[in-house]
Amino acid sequence: MPPELHFLLTLVLRMAITAAFVVSASIITERSGPVIGALVATLPISAGPSYTFLALDHDAAFIAAGALASLPVNAATILMGLVYAVLAQRFSMWISAGTAIAVWLVLATIMRQFEWTLAAGLIVNVIIFAICVPLLKPYRHVARMPLITRRWYDIPLRAALVATLVATVVTTSGWVGPRVTGVMALFPIVFSSMMLILHPRIGGQATAAVLANSAWGLLGFGLGVAVLHVAVLQFGSAIGLSIALATCIVWNLTLWWNGRRKRLAQKA
Template sequence: MLIVLLTKLIATAVVVIGVSLAVGRLGPRLGGIIAGTPIILGPGYFFMLQEHPPAFIQTAALSTLHALVATLLFSISFVVTAGRLSALRSLGIATLCWVPAALLFSRVPGGVGVAVLMYLAMLLVAEGVRRVLRLRQPVIVARSGWFDLVLRGLLAGVLVSVATTLAVKSGPLLSGMLVGFPVGLFTIGWTLHERYGPDVARATVSMAQKGMLSLVAFGAATATLVGHLPPMAVFLLSLLASMSVSATLFMISQRRFRRAYASRYGVVDR
């Protein structure tokens, strides 16, 4: 059991750190697309797809989708409180919001379609909060240091190894919920708040809300395809769906940026 836990922990940590390094080295276009990949959900479901039957995976994936809705509530809580409280206090409150919300949303009847609609509705709320607070894209380009990368990798590794080994004894609901915990937002909010101040941390976390649609695509594809295709095919197609959504969001963002730049400086946008 211990060897299995350590293997999953190390494998997940390597994936998370490797992808994080690649994002900074491959340039803004390709790096932006890779940044939206499910670097925690991916390893988690890779292991679960190899070890559990389709019914377990389907329930777990639906639970993950509900957890992602709760993650939006986590981000909203952090964005609202981080301007007045310390990083750890804001993250503590956000986590206290996430836990009961994930449990509550998991009891909402309906399948994948209902879960996706719940996410979109919460995303509209998050966008409204961002506009009310007038959060803007931070001017500072915040790069992850080795401490950030190692911390994120270790936390992700612990979460995935526990969710796919120990938590499975409690059923797929808990496993799916745990892999949906916002490790990335937690570490990003903490390190940016301490290093660059609350404004940069709040704006960055707020910007990540739309990007999480790629994770929703991964979870929805997994829940829909499992049982109809071989496990590895399910994993690869879910990963492709996630990357497609991430690429689309990135291209839309780049298009809007070029239009805004052209409008401001009188440049013809082609």
């Protein structure tokens, strides 16, 4: 088989696998309400496949360097969520989502200019989350979550966006290097697609509630990125990726259990 055809078929397969993950996560998110939906949305739905496929093409040092560049960018994502949540209360989807995505792009571009250490990346996340979590609290609840009427293009569009992101990250990683790759891998494509699809359907306040509930999940996602940086250097890419994924899953399950325990206590 010619190398070009082998590369193309491999890329298409990777995009298809990513799309399958996104379709499954999208269905769960839309049917489970803002709290569970936020926990699912903050799992590594797009970054996970990106780093998995990168690990097939690059060594552990590349993955570790990429994760180190991704870590501070996670803080930009929660700021993006805050900007959207505030604007979505009064403005249209285009203004709210467009401004939020623009803020992310500006912050990610600034963060890319620096050589980050693990400690610095963690400190930035802690500071930003300490500021944003209280500010997002008023937007976490809505009186009633509207029924979502799915249109035929919703899930294919979302799957295509994430698959395209993964393809871009994988195909350009060799010449842009681990720092830029790490930034691109954390582009909030899942959150962006939720804004673009859900806002016209259920309104800005309900969509903002999903993103506002994602704050603690994103903190766990940042922890998973930090674990990835450390673990791949110690144990190799396969084990490191598995430990990072397990970190995100355990964190979100803990959030779910804690929230359920509080609700039961309030009813009692």
